[in-house]
Amino acid sequence: MSATGAGARRHHDDTPDTAADFERLATTPKGPEREALAEKLVEAWLPMAHRLARRYRNRGENLEDLEQVAALGLVKAVDRYDPQRGGAFQAYAIPTIVGELKRYFRDCAWDLHVPRRVQELRNRVRATIQDLAAAEGTDGSPTVAQVAQAADMSEEDVLTGMEAIDSFRSLSLDAELAGADDGYSLADTLGRSETRYDTVIARESVKPCLNRLPEREQHILYLRFFHDMTQAGIAEELGISQMHVSRLISRSCARIRNQVETDPPADRIPVHT
Numbered sequence: 141m142s143a144t145g146a147g148a149r150r151h152h153d154d155t156p157d158t159a160a161d162f163e164r165l166a167t168t169p170k171g172p173e174r175e176a177l178a179e180k181l182v183e184a185w186l187p188m189a190h191r192l193a194r195r196y197r198n199r200g201e202n203l204e205d206l207e208q209v210a211a212l213g214l215v216k217a218v219d220r221y222d223p224q225r226g227g228a229f230q231a232y233a234i235p236t237i238v239g240e241l242k243r244y245f246r247d248c249a250w251d252l253h254v255p256r257r258v259q260e261l262r263n264r265v266r267a268t269i270q271d272l273a274a275a276e277g278t279d280g281s282p283t284v285a286q287v288a289q290a291a292d293m294s295e296e297d298v299l300t301g302m303e304a305i306d307s308f309r310s311l312s313l314d315a316e317l318a319g320a321d322d323g324y325s326l327a328d329t330l331g332r333s334e335t336r337y338d339t340v341i342a343r344e345s346v347k348p349c350l351n352r353l354p355e356r357e358q359h360i361l362y363l364r365f366f367h368d369m370t371q372a373g374i375a376e377e378l379g380i381s382q383m384h385v386s387r388l389i390s391r392s393c394a395r396i397r398n399q400v401e402t403d404p405p406a407d408r409i410p411v412h413t
Contacts, residue, residue: 154187155230162223181218182211185233189214192237199245206241213240258304264291265301349396357392364389 161181168174193210197203217233268291272282284302288295316325350358356378363369363377371389375382 154185154191156184158184158229159223162221162229165218166223178215178218182214185214185218185229186211188230188233189237192234193241196241196245201245206244209241209244210237213237216240258300261293261297261301262304263301264293265298266305345400346396349399352399353392353395357388360385360388361392 158181161177161184165174165177165181168177189210190207193203193206196206213236214233217229217236220236221229221232223229265287268287269282272286272290276282282290284295284298287293288298291298293301350361353361360374360378363374364371369377371382371385375385378385
């Protein structure tokens with residue numbers, strides 16, 4: 141009797157006769173001998189696991205990664221299979237391996253984290269769209285209402301599933317746009333130049349220079365440039381002439397400009413810790 145059971149038909153050449161080895165494995169205690177026998181069984185059934193992995197090779201994942209996931213499912217199947225319960229190993233292993241592959245796509249293959257319910261909606265919508273396209277023999281996209289009716293879903297769930305279809309793979313900002321022959325990328329279409337960065341640098345540069353001015357000059361510049369007071373208003377508040385205020389502002393600005401242009405950057409911009 142083969143490992144596929146009496147009367148069973150072999151559909152592939154990757155279903156070896158390992159019934160006797162599984163009987164030995166079930167009675168062998170943990171240790172090097174059992175590990176070696178389990179490894180032999182995994183090696184024998186590995187072609188079947190790889191065949192199952194190839195079913196999913198057109199879903200955007202590397203085939204080698206899928207084969208590793210399938211091999212992990214096979215290891216679990218070999219370890220958990222109990223020949224005393226009846227049934228062929230193949231019938232037990234296939235759902236285990238396929239389940240491991242589906243779990244991989246659900247939990248690990250998405251570029252963005254998507255809730256399981258949304259993933260399931262995405263799969264239903266995707267399958268329904270493919271079925272409708274095959275039935276109609278056209279490449280045109282069905283409407284939301286058509287998908288909802290065919291899949292027995294609400295239109296809201298269909299829209300959620302459609303949005304999730306684009307969440308499986310993210311697009312690099314460095315990806316060249318379709319039709320662009322000059323290296324124009326997605327990043328080139330996003331955002332705009334921020335002109336106020338220079339203003340921030342200038343403000344940070346003058347801060348230590350302002351702190352070095354006498355207190356009266358600091359106050360005058362504060363009133364003039366932060367409170368937008370006129371020179372006449374400042375003169376009246378301080379009890380000095382407008383001409384004197386004008387000279388103090390000019391002298392202070394010249395002093396700050398000279399310090400900014402001559403001091404090294406490390407001295408101009410303080411490091412906050």
